[in-house]
Amino acid sequence: MRKKIGQVRQLLIALVGTAIIWGTQGAGLILAQASAEQSLFHTYAKPIAAPDFSLENLQGKIVHLKDYRGKAILLNFWATWCPNCRQEAHSFNTLQAKYLSQGLEIYRINTKESRETILKFTEKNSIATPILLDKTGKVGRLFGVWAHPTSYLVDRRGMVRYRVVGQADWAGREALRVIHLLLGEK
């Protein structure tokens, strides 16, 4: 009986030891995930000048980022195949209607999709926000976009101040606080 208890104890010690080793190996990843989830709106430690670009809009007109200096700009990188991008679409309509007159420009930059695909999508979903076509993905690369949707908030001086990777609630408290902050600056 005592022999059996001893064997069970040894087995338990071995299992606990293995579990501890296993657990610590995964801890780094969990920490990384937790820190990423802290706030959706990442503030840049030092504002960085937004890379300049010129892109065609859905109507075929070329839009230059530098022409919007003096305004707060929200750049949203998206694609129709991305479910989170589709869900965000309507909140941009609301945001634009509310803040366009106050100096907020919103541009949704589509990655590598055809004009026809985008037009079909905007017509079906009543999208009013201006859309730019990043046909080669070059502008996305300049900003370092690695997931969709990703949004950048650029201040009136043309400096990138915030980044949001993933779907955000653009009518939510945090988004509105950031937008008010940018619009309040000169």
Added chain:
Amino acid sequence: MKKLRAFIFVFALLAWQGCAGTPRVPENNPLIPLGKANVQAVFEENEGLEILPEDAKELRDFYRGGVQQKAKAEKEFREKAYPEAMKLYRSSNEFFQTLIQYIDEDAAAYNLFEGTDILFFPNLLTADNHLKIGLICQTMGRDWRAKYNWKRALSLVKKSLSTERTEWGLALEQELLSLLAAQQK
């Protein structure tokens, strides 16, 4: 005897866990030409919005930051501004080291999202940084330090080649082997 049995049990469990995480080397891995995977192409893919160390939050940021620091380091190296280059190579490696803890396999077509692949070579870029750090050390007469860096570089090149066979990696391997051989003479 009991202790031995428990030890064997724990060893077997750890070995099994270790094997589960071992990267698989693809069979008939094609050789990626230098024209497709090279340091200049990597720089071009990562130019633009700068990533500062304090702004790197996601793994992709660490890669981008490491590449951008390396691009700056190469410029200083070419201009023989060795102390500045050394600082930047080390900063670049710090970015890559964080990344490699999570993704340690190089890939010529790492998929970011639908329709967009990037050249992803954290091991090879770190190796190239060590190669250059070694060359700087050699210039300063610190041969043992140069050797240490080249050996580290060589192990990283081998790791890179085990997951993605590139002409770039093979060329780096050759360069490192000849540098180490020349030092032994």
